Amino acid sequence: MPEEEFDYIVVGAGSAGCVLAARLSEDPATRVLLLEAGPPDRSLWIHLPIGYGKTMWSPTYNWRFQTDPDPNMNGRRIYWPRGKTLGGSSAINGLIYIRGQREDYDHWAAQGNAGWGYDDVLPYFVKSEGNQRGASAFHGGSGPLKVSDIAARHELIEAFIGGAEQVGVPRTQDFNGAAQEGAGYYQLTTHKGWRCSTAKAYLTPEVKRRANLRIETDAMAGKLVFDGRRAAGVTYRQRGVLKTARCRAEVLLSAGSIQSPQLLQLSGIGPRALLDTLGVPVVHELPGVGENLQDHLQIRLGYECTKPITTNDQLNSWFGQMGMGLEWLLHRTGPLAVGINQGGCFMRALKDAQGKPVAATPDIQFHVATLSADMAGGKVHPYSGFTMSVCQLRPESRGHIRIRSLDAAEPPEMQPNYLATELDRATTVAGVRAARAIADAPAMRPYVKREVKPGPQAESDADLLEFCRNNGATIFHPTGTCRMGSDALAVVDARLRVHGVAGLRVIDCSAMPTLVSGNTNAPAVMMAEKAVDMIKEDRNDRARARG
Known part of the structure; x- marks a missing residue:
């Protein structure tokens, strides 16, 4: 096959990749190739918010990864769903729009990553956001990524918010405003009853028609092509044919926290001992590639409800299912337009011996669903049920991603190493106790028939710790495996350029030095928006230097 040449090659059409391709191709003189290993996002289940329950297990649209046995989780393998289609994980996620805390980004900057403090990144959150509430100091009203309120208040969520208030957590209308702490309803990346993935938001029909943008689906990147120490292209396999694309400017890796480090390692960038073991020629030794893996461990508490007001009740009857369908068809509202989790809470759960919070900012996040199942996306229980899940926001535990095959289609070793530190264990148990306290508060007590789990x-x-080890699961936020920084274990610099080589950046959640305090989709979009400006600035600087 003849080689084609582009200015930029974006690997991965996920939460960040769609943003990069759309923004860079705004310049008609810039030729962009976007490679996506999965198929186009044509399934109705992708675009219908409640379809999350279907795509969670889809072999077509989901990588369906499994971690290696985790010794801290009693040797269990943990199911790690990741999106495999246009939009990536934003096409199959739980839709929740959360940015994290101001302190998360200020911490990034304090670690030596200039330009990543909260005041630096807020303009990019605002730029990307099209919030139905309109523009404000903290929000954008006209950005591509649509963000909506949940239309109807739910009796159970109202009871949860009331219970949280009774244990000292204030009600909030905005988790992404001046302060994150509080209990309330989540805003979702939906628009008029439909999911707003980054493919839907950024790869609009008009964008797809651009002559300077090529989008290739079913195109699995195999490794990077180098001219010396400069990234010069990508090899990929598409419908059984091996192809090569070359680039004049840069290769931009946006394949996510599992596959971006995997692709670097396959291409000769990573820990020398690992590469030598597999016979991969070393282009540049970077021992931090694949290390520093962080994730939010979700602990689900299940309850049977005293009233038949849950989504379980609707899904377990033909009449209920018909009602849900009609509500969505007529009004684009109801459970089909919401997905799974409606309410949430950010609170400080871990206390010292005097009963004072250990953390200065929330250390636990709640996701509250008006349904119950054995696991996220599973078949709902036959009784009226609801779920309160908790996760520690800033885990200390670190895992790794390491290739064990030269085939990019073979999953790498994935070791999350959950609950490896005493702080993580104590905070997670404190989160479970906090959930129980809310369930036992006067506002919630009339709705709790029994605690099913634990x-x-x-x-x-x-x-409780043993329950967490036996039942904990991911809440789908792996990050940090191509960490930003300037020390020996950092993979990219503050402009997301891979250390030691030219023409190569990593732009996705793997570049996060530490995990943000909340869901990761909105931060991934922000990182891509900011990266586009950095790419353009660096290109202009090079042009000026050439005279």
């Missing part, structure tokens, strides 16, 4: 037999800290 159940009354789990009472001591040791019991």
